[in-house]
Amino acid sequence: MYKINDNYTKLPGSYLFSTIAKKVKAYSEANPDKKLIRLGIGDVTLPLAPSVISAMHSAVDEMGNAATFHGYAPDLGYEFLRSAIENNDYKARGVDIAIDEIFVSDGAKSDSGNIGDIFSLDNRIAVCDPVYPVYVDTNAMSGRTGVYDKATEKWTNVTYMPCTAENNFVPELPTERADIIYLCYPNNPTGAAATKEQLQKWVDFALKNGSVIIYDAAYEAYIRHEDIPHSIYECDGAKKCAIEIRSFSKNAGFTGTRLGFTVVPKELVCDGVSLNALWARRCGTKFNGAPYIIQRAGEAIYSEQGKKETRQMVDFYMNNAKVIREGLKDAGFTVYGGENAPYIWLKTPNNMTSWDFFDYLLENVNVVGTPGSGFGPSGEGYFRLTAFGTLENSLEALDRIKKMTI
């Protein structure tokens, strides 16, 4: 008799955003006349940039012509895209990353889940708390996290690193074992950013303790302050201890277009084995590349015009962030983030739990946010709003929130 992967049955409830989607669907169906404003999931609302649209039309035409048709893509992704990434995301910032250290994928969510495949199940992971659920859930599914304790809302074999207002949402170095350290800056969900000095401490820790850092830089395009690094490889020694994951979802609105990449430097070697080679093997065996059309779309954001257009998109969302942040402050909320990230992280009022505040907002002002506790126990008492809505909706949401009487 075959057996299922029991680790799945240890997972508490469903994936956070599926739960939210179900709650929202139920409310909408019961209240079809209510106009919901969704500032919950990090999904974008602006259309793709004209340069991207134009590149895709050209690529579609190529696919319709035998002479320019493209079948299976190269394992690591097309050179035109990897070369654009190498030059624009790294060389332009003084970071030397080789083209065969860049692996093009269908997005950062897949990569941040799949990267665990190349590591032993014996490793102990360390995560920020609160944290993007995918890191923990995918490790739980592979059996790396022990048992889930409902009382503490923690897995027995995970090192949690609390990020709260007290430490400005950048955690202290772990005192427990931490083989694989997940870091995400600018941070989802707290909207915090890490300075180069702060990040260098993590790199030094990893080098000293033999840890590997999985660095999720999906929100790097939202950085506004000069002293915030866009890549972990801006820190000395990072190529010996860090994997970096990037996304096109937030800098160019590719949430429904799907493109990302992961950098695995060749200097990253464990017991004589190259992690670059392991990841190459994983990609070559379990993945068949992102679509040609989508890789051309990705290339387009690196053209001069594409850069200008995507910069405008990011600026637009950052203006929303400002509107929400300042509006919440005016309404008396305690607010964090939103300065180098598209996420606004707020204290729930009157010590409400995160889920109580979620229900309250949904039912009373028809605004959908994300409960902080859904990201981990230290997120309890916090709430996440995103800047990815329209300006009109962001303004209206704030208007409704300001009129609330809790």
Next chain:
Amino acid sequence: MYKINDNYTKLPGSYLFSTIAKKVKAYSEANPDKKLIRLGIGDVTLPLAPSVISAMHSAVDEMGNAATFHGYAPDLGYEFLRSAIENNDYKARGVDIAIDEIFVSDGAKSDSGNIGDIFSLDNRIAVCDPVYPVYVDTNAMSGRTGVYDKATEKWTNVTYMPCTAENNFVPELPTERADIIYLCYPNNPTGAAATKEQLQKWVDFALKNGSVIIYDAAYEAYIRHEDIPHSIYECDGAKKCAIEIRSFSKNAGFTGTRLGFTVVPKELVCDGVSLNALWARRCGTKFNGAPYIIQRAGEAIYSEQGKKETRQMVDFYMNNAKVIREGLKDAGFTVYGGENAPYIWLKTPNNMTSWDFFDYLLENVNVVGTPGSGFGPSGEGYFRLTAFGTLENSLEALDRIKKMTI
């Protein structure tokens, strides 16, 4: 100190097609004047159908407009595509598959590799020998296959089911433990097809022995004989024991466009746990859907015009198959397959090994095929050619082969 997944280091050499690509690249670079004909990898050469091109242009335009822009897709895929699949691939053949049993993905390779995630590492897999390498390699990478024995070219913890001319390339039921059984019909690499009667035996075996069948039906569009089932669910009881994986790569030329789907029936329950729920959780946590544009491309192949166009593509390739099959026969080769599948499987001449014949063809007539032994030890002495080239190249390859003197 973190540790890597040691299972990766147990893998013998690189992924088959990467090895071939390297050999071909080396030969091409050393002999830039030679015109290679590639009948090795199962990559298509015809451009996408006009209906698909048109659907993608429309979808690209939608993505460029805020009112019609699409962000994150639904976890299981868009309903318009799943509904088209439900009706055309299943209902039209008398098979009742519900829309929420269909999971849209980026392709059959990913799915056939990822499906292992939802099963315990304790299961013993059974595979045909020869076999598409992804089934075995992905199980090896997760630690399910024991140790690789170079002498036998087998893993110690895998049940191999030889498929040779003697059993017409449809294996006998296993006498060893077989928890997860991988079947692929029409078959890659042998080009064999399984009748409904033959397939029903496997379903009955699985039901009796508590096995689950992973049925790869990527080549179903190539079936020409009436008595060959297109889906395993045409067999009684299959919904209680089988997962089916489908691809758009070969029926519509999507190798570089990336789309596929997996069917996990709700009746498939193990120890009270729904495999449909497990796979939904896996997809929701480790994947973010196929691009909207690509899902619209997939939908287009189910329109009346799309069906006509893709049928013409398949007919074109099947004509190549006939040309290659008959040509090889005329040249004195012993040939199998190519009647309900795009693969021609031949005996190497003069008892040459599969790799010797690969090198011989590459160096002497500049034709690239795939060595049978690359698919498993029972593939030794066989060789695979594919019908996915142009007619001109297929004819020229045959011409060159006929002139060979081995």
